[in-house]
Amino acid sequence: QQQVKQSPQSLIVQKGGIPIINCAYENTAFDYFPWYQQFPGKGPALLIAIRPDVSEKKEGRFTISFNKSAKQFSLHIMDSQPGDSATYFCAASTRGGTALIFGKGTTLSVSS
Amino acid sequence: DAGVIQSPRHEVTEMGQEVTLRCKPISGHDYLFWYRQTMMRGLELLIYFNNNVPIDDSGMPEDRFSAKMPNASFSTLKIQPSEPRDSAVYFCASSLSVGTVGGYTFGSGTRLTVV
Numbered sequence: 001q002q003q004v005k006q007s008p009q010s011l012i013v014q015k016g017g018i019p020i021i022n023c024a025y026e027n028t029a030f031d032y033f034p035w036y037q038q039f040p041g042k043g044p045a046l047l048i049a050i051r052p053d054v055s056e057k058k059e060g061r062f063t064i065s066f067n068k069s070a071k072q073f074s075l076h077i078m079d080s081q082p083g084d085s086a087t088y089f090c091a092a093s094t095r096g097g098t099a100l101i102f103g104k105g106t107t108l109s110v111s112s
Numbered sequence: 113d114a115g116v117i118q119s120p121r122h123e124v125t126e127m128g129q130e131v132t133l134r135c136k137p138i139s140g141h142d143y144l145f146w147y148r149q150t151m152m153r154g155l156e157l158l159i160y161f162n163n164n165v166p167i168d169d170s171g172m173p174e175d176r177f178s179a180k181m182p183n184a185s186f187s188t189l190k191i192q193p194s195e196p197r198d199s200a201v202y203f204c205a206s207s208l209s210v211g212t213v214g215g216y217t218f219g220s221g222t223r224l225t226v227v
Contacts, residue, residue, distance in 0.1 A: 032211055043116070043203050043218025044155070089155060093211025099145055099168060100211060104154035 004092050006103025013080055014111055021075045021106045023090035028071070030092040034100070035064065035075050038087045044102075047088070048075075080110045118204050118219035125226055130192040133222045135204030136185055145205040145216060146179055146189050155203070161187065162210065194226045 005024045013019045023033075034049035050057045050064040050073065057064045061078040077084055087107050091100040117136040125131050137144045145160040159169040164181045172179070176195070181187040191198055201223050205216040 034215060036215075041220065043205070043220050044216075045218065046215030049215065095211065097167070097210050099157050099160045100216060101157065102147075102155040 004090055004101050004103045006090050006106060008106060009104070010107045010109075012109045012111065015081060017080050017110070019077050019080055019108055021088055021090070021108075022072065023074065023103050024072045025092050026071065027092070029094045031095050032093045033064070033066065033073050034091050035062075036089040036091060036102070038089065044089055082110050082112045084108060085110050116204055116206050116217050116219035118222050120222060121220065123222060123224045125194055125224070127195055127226055128193040130190065131194045131224060133189040133202050133224070135187045135189075135219060137187070137204070137206030138217055139185065141206035141208055141217070143207045143210055144181060144187050145207070146187070147203045147205065149201045149203060149221070158189070160210070196226045199224055199226050
């Protein structure tokens, strides 16, 4: 499978900090880049998504930054809270029919 | 809607036994996906269906794995015979599209342990 490389594997921040999770891809045909959030014992849930025609998208405290030339995108969580502690997955797919390919995930812990 | 429903939530079986995982997708979703999650490999796509037809099964590890979707409201993933390396959390997801708007709705998963 074509890869989506995610880093870091784990991240610890204090409440109010701004954790940043990065992803890189190789396939230039990818045109949809979502982030999923997973809590223990649950399935991943869509958090926010971006298309390559924009460089940034914000939804509440969550922001995706997209750099098409570098083939990278990142998730920023503003004013992080203990309730944001979860595993975050980046993913990518193509409009032409490729199912979502996920990164390996980042376990975020926000301490109070 | 109750979301994507998977059963069982947990399964412990002995090596060599047959295991069947079940999934009920969200009504109206034309796409159904089976993923496997492990610490080492993350979330891997095993197979996906469109309108009950398998489209991409390139992620199925080997012939011991098979998946069916006899109708729009039910799918199974079968492992026969099971091996300890099959231990993982298996997720079913459904969506309106394969890779664009709307996102995938995942079930809560089946945690499979093969001893």
